[in-house]
Amino acid sequence: MSAVIQTYTLTKKFKQEEVIKPLDFSVGKGEICALIGKNGAGKSTIFKMLAGQLTPTTGEIYLFGKSGKEMMQAKKRMGFMIETPVFFPDFTAIQNLEYFRIQRGVAEKKRIYDVLEIVGLANQKKKKFREYSMGMKQRLGIALSLLSSPDCLVLDEPINGLDAEGITEIRRLLIRLNQEKQITILISSHILTELQLLATRFVFIKNGVIVEDVSKQLLDEKSRKQIHLKVDDTAKTAQLLERTYEDIQYKSLPDQVITIQNHIEKAGEINRLLIKNDVLVMEFRLEALNLEGYFLGLVEGGGEK
Numbered sequence: 001m002s003a004v005i006q007t008y009t010l011t012k013k014f015k016q017e018e019v020i021k022p023l024d025f026s027v028g029k030g031e032i033c034a035l036i037g038k039n040g041a042g043k044s045t046i047f048k049m050l051a052g053q054l055t056p057t058t059g060e061i062y063l064f065g066k067s068g069k070e071m072m073q074a075k076k077r078m079g080f081m082i083e084t085p086v087f088f089p090d091f092t093a094i095q096n097l098e099y100f101r102i103q104r105g106v107a108e109k110k111r112i113y114d115v116l117e118i119v120g121l122a123n124q125k126k127k128k129f130r131e132y133s134m135g136m137k138q139r140l141g142i143a144l145s146l147l148s149s150p151d152c153l154v155l156d157e158p159i160n161g162l163d164a165e166g167i168t169e170i171r172r173l174l175i176r177l178n179q180e181k182q183i184t185i186l187i188s189s190h191i192l193t194e195l196q197l198l199a200t201r202f203v204f205i206k207n208g209v210i211v212e213d214v215s216k217q218l219l220d221e222k223s224r225k226q227i228h229l230k231v232d233d234t235a236k237t238a239q240l241l242e243r244t245y246e247d248i249q250y251k252s253l254p255d256q257v258i259t260i261q262n263h264i265e266k267a268g269e270i271n272r273l274l275i276k277n278d279v280l281v282m283e284f285r286l287e288a289l290n291l292e293g294y295f296l297g298l299v300e301g302g303g304e305k
């Protein structure tokens, strides 16, 4: 997979404080990569360096394989939404986008109508910005980032402050852009669950350091269910499980609890096995692992403001 974004030992210091520690990070073509971290972890600083709004203290950035002067051309293939864009409250969506279209030198006026259509604001295009809901404002922000027909979008907290419906709207929009227009997406949030149904890769950042980088597949694996059992005789239960299922993965916990991590689909069979062998089963249930807890543990203490 070729890298759309690549950084090498990228750092950023504000005065003496190094808020981004040497960062080697890449986003592959076609990915929806989620950058997850608490407030102050360094997400916006990374995005601003990618957008050229902040100069890195050290390190290199490659966009579409280009760095330095050559990167200017490559940057035209990127769309950024970093912090909510400042729209004119009394302008309509069309007027706002027209202002930015001219400012950014996007030749075709028709593009405004195209992007409004893409983000589902075509019917609201004549409404004033101040009359927009939060979700509509965020969608207009995404429309703006799409103005120059980018191949990659970098979106800083685009679902911040939205309700469940607003989050779903943005999620559908981004999935559509990724699948139908093959747009690579780098998106940040401080809430993992908001991006869980969207991203294909999850990068967790704490105090300017990447602490975990996992694929969706691995994340799903970690969110697998387990069987929770409470029995009168844990030793006998363990023995029965081991004898019946050679590769059984289980944990014996206090309070006569045993949890089983594989053969989940055989829950009924396991229950029958124990009862048949006179094990008293006091609790038997399927439970989800506390995935959010696990990952939030990784980013906890990320320098709250």
Ligand SMILES: Nc1ncnc2c1ncn2[C@@H]1O[C@H](COP(=O)(O)OP(=O)(O)OP(=O)(O)O)[C@@H](O)[C@H]1O
Pocket: 014, 019, 037, 038, 039, 040, 041, 042, 043, 044, 045, 046, 190, 303, 305
């Ligand atoms: N211009 C600046 N001058 C000094 N310190 C800054 C500046 N911008 C950011 N910082 C500091 O850098 C650290 C990272 O901030 P950053 O905004 O990148 O975090 P974030 O993960 O994007 O958080 P948030 O979601 O709150 O924006 C914080 O400690 C912040 O106070």
